[in-house]
Amino acid sequence: MAFSIPKISYTGTIKQVTLGTGPSAVSVGGEGCYPFYVFEGPMPRAPRIAHEVWDYEPEDWPDWAIEPYRDVIKDPVAWAKKSIDSYGAGMIALLLKSADPNGRNRPVEEVVATVRAVSQAISVPLIVWGCANDEKDAAMLKGVAEACEGKNVALGPVTDKNYKQIGAMAIGYGHTVIASTPIDVNLAKQLNILLGNLGVPDEKLLIDPTTGGLGYGLEYSYSVIERDRMAALTQGDVKLQAPIVCNLANEVWKTKEAKTKKADNPKLGDEKMRAVIMEAVAAMTLAVAGADILIMRHPEAISSVKGMIEELT
Secondary structure (H helix, E strand, O other), X not given: OOOOOOOOOOOOOOOOEEEOOXXXXXXXXXXXXXXXXXXXXXXXXXOEEEEEEEOOOOOOOOHHHHHHHOOOOOOHHHHHHHHHHOOOOOOEEEEOHHHOOOOOOOOHHHHHHHXXXXXXXXXXXXXXXXXXXXXXXXXXXXXXXXXXXXXOOEEEEEOOOOHHHHHXXXXXXXXXXXXXXOOOHHHHHHHHHHHHHHOOOHHHEEEEOOOOEOOEEHHHHHHHHHHHHHHHHOOOOHHXXXXXXXXXXXXXXXXXXXXOOOOXXXXXXXXXXXXXXXXXXXXXXXXXXXXXXXXXXXXXXXXXXXXXXXXHX
16 A cells, blocks of 8 residues: 555645835745645745845944945945845845934934935845834834835834834835734734734735744744744634744844854854854744744855755745
């Protein structure tokens, strides 16, 4: 008797979401099976990687993170262009770190001007990630939505505190929203319902389930993403059938293991290799859980993850 591989019966499909416009637009989603289970169902699109860019020069990055961008790191526009021209970025994730009220508290108008400059300088899709302050992000991302009209950018993080302001502007200017909730399946579903009631169409919605770095809550993120996918694909929960984006780079690189020099702790080994491997392992873990977009930092980690994804798909 021939052996037959047991297969799961899937009743749901992840919605397709397209970011950007024109020939450089990127579509994610469309899966009809668990991540990389291509023997059970369709996975028409592999997870995509967005290269991280900050809106000002980082002050606490280790030298091995700065190295690939040392010549452009003071200029977000040049940084984004180098990510595309030198490292093959298919998407850019612009993090608006300078707007944080607990940090530089840069005025909204200045931050929006930076986003406009970056969006006009690149042709690949743009993800604009706020400072995670609900009030500041509401004002800032509303301005970004207007400044980037016609670009179909992804705006986030959108929370239950500011979804009305940001969601309305996203609808008006044709952008995608990133619904962000704190590692909880029910909260993710609830926010998606609220955004749907507001009028955000399914094809303009991404889920940010909150991401932990390797060893710092990654297991929680993995479990929640996995449960999101189970509900979406096998339980037919249409409110969770949206692609997932994981902003992982900042979570990995802020850990002491990614920053510690070999001279300070020889047992940890080469600092650059250690940090790159940490980022790559975290990214692949999240991809296997169900992430459709991975926001990453180091070109070597990105290259490694791209290679692994190609092998799996």
